[in-house]
Amino acid sequence: MDFWVLSRFDDVFEGYGDWKTYTSTNGISLSEVGDALSMIQMDPPQQVALRNLVSRAFTLRRIAEMEPRIRHLTGELLEALHDVRECDIIERFAALLPSNVICTMLGIPVEDHEQLRLLTEQILHRDPGTLTPPATSVDAATRVIEYFGSHVATKRKQPENDLVSALCAAELEGRLLDDAEILGFCFLLLSGGNETTEKLIANTLYLLARHPDQRRQVIEDPSLLPGAIEESLRLISPTQYMVRTTTRDVEKHGCILEKGKKVVLLIGAANRDDRKYSEPDRFDIRREMDRHLAFGYGTHFCLGASLARLESRVALEEIHLRLPAYDIDESGIEMVHAGNVAGMARLPIRFTPTPSSRI
Numbered sequence: 001m002d003f004w005v006l007s008r009f010d011d012v013f014e015g016y017g018d019w020k021t022y023t024s025t026n027g028i029s030l031s032e033v034g035d036a037l038s039m040i041q042m043d044p045p046q047q048v049a050l051r052n053l054v055s056r057a058f059t060l061r062r063i064a065e066m067e068p069r070i071r072h073l074t075g076e077l078l079e080a081l082h083d084v085r086e087c088d089i090i091e092r093f094a095a096l097l098p099s100n101v102i103c104t105m106l107g108i109p110v111e112d113h114e115q116l117r118l119l120t121e122q123i124l125h126r127d128p129g130t131l132t133p134p135a136t137s138v139d140a141a142t143r144v145i146e147y148f149g150s151h152v153a154t155k156r157k158q159p160e161n162d163l164v165s166a167l168c169a170a171e172l173e174g175r176l177l178d179d180a181e182i183l184g185f186c187f188l189l190l191s192g193g194n195e196t197t198e199k200l201i202a203n204t205l206y207l208l209a210r211h212p213d214q215r216r217q218v219i220e221d222p223s224l225l226p227g228a229i230e231e232s233l234r235l236i237s238p239t240q241y242m243v244r245t246t247t248r249d250v251e252k253h254g255c256i257l258e259k260g261k262k263v264v265l266l267i268g269a270a271n272r273d274d275r276k277y278s279e280p281d282r283f284d285i286r287r288e289m290d291r292h293l294a295f296g297y298g299t300h301f302c303l304g305a306s307l308a309r310l311e312s313r314v315a316l317e318e319i320h321l322r323l324p325a326y327d328i329d330e331s332g333i334e335m336v337h338a339g340n341v342a343g344m345a346r347l348p349i350r351f352t353p354t355p356s357s358r359i
């Protein structure tokens with residue numbers, strides 16, 4: 001298929017860090033070419049200028065302020081599982097939380113959250129063995145773009161306290177953003193933030209259920225949870241790769257990656273490189289690591305990393321507080337079929353009531 005793959009930690013790290021050699025401007029997936037819809041397909045300085053317009057909404061402090069709201073929403077979703085002892089925890093919980101949070105940030109009315117979540121899912125779906133998006137994906141993308149078109153028009157007329165209204169007022173090099181630029185942001189935040197965080201929550205539940213010893217430790221000492229989430233991100237990275245294009249010939253391990261070739265920077269493999277991590281396939285919530293590449297690295301480092309970490313921590317804390325005894329039905333697990341997102345599409349879970357269960 002005419003692309004190179006870098007899979008060692010050091011090479012993948014270098015690839016994300018060196019945008020001058022590995023450009024994003026020719027697309028960041030295997031199927032697309034150029035035609036930037038948003039900053040993720042740009043290089044500095046254009047990417048940085050656009051990113052600066054939204055980065056204030058995603059600082060650690062601003063995200064930390066969202067914790068009470070996220071905890072409340074998590075509580076509501078878990079209350080709805082009252083009396084439900086067995087369910088697909090992705091459908092009933094993990095898929096709903098991230099989508100509600102990002103839609104709220106964008107000022108989207110509650111009644112439209114579910115529709116947008118389902119459309120995003122359809123956009124990312126790929127049939128196995130082909131890079132071409134299926135018609136349902138193209139169709140869903142058109143519908144989301146139409147939806148955001150009218151959403152932006154509404155916010156231009158009636159600005160409120162949300163990110164889209166802020167973008168309508170934001171200036172880039174002395175001019176207001178046009179509709180296409182705002183739409184690019186909406187699309188990027190919705191598609192980048194939903195499925196990935198959903199997978200992170202589900203993967204962490206799965207890993208803790210598979211390692212009851214470590215789960216017990218996390219429940220007894222919730223300060224271990226952030227470490228468990230980082231280990232989950234490393235071991236089952238929701239985004240398995242991003243793509244770049246070389247701007248010059250690069251020599252790697254005796255091969256020449258010719259100028260203009262697509263290069264897959266394989267996060268999933270880098271995060272399990274045994275040159276970097278000892279016993280890389282082992283889940284260890286106390287693992288000491290300086291970094292992993294699940295959120296990328298460098299100029300495009302995931303804008304929503306703090307938000308994803310907060311959502312998953314709150315989700316797991318609340319589940320452990322309310323329903324600490326759960327196990328999974330491995331035979332019912334279904335995997336997602338998407339381009340670069342890996343993880344489960346269905347995770348059947350069974351909760352066993354305990355004296356401390358709060359639901």
Ligand code: HEM
Pocket residue numbers: 016024028039040041047051102188189192193194196197200237238239242243293294295296297299300301302303304305307308
């Ligand atoms: C576990 C959850 C998440 C994972 C694994 C993840 C992964 C990534 C990765 C690997 C990149 C780098 C892309 C590249 O180098 O080309 C990235 C960028 C980005 N992510 Fe995330 N992400 C997650 C959650 C989120 C959330 C919750 C949001 C927002 C609400 C978000 C918004 C973005 C944006 C806007 C970018 C592009 C930044 C730029 O181009 O400067 N992500 N993400």
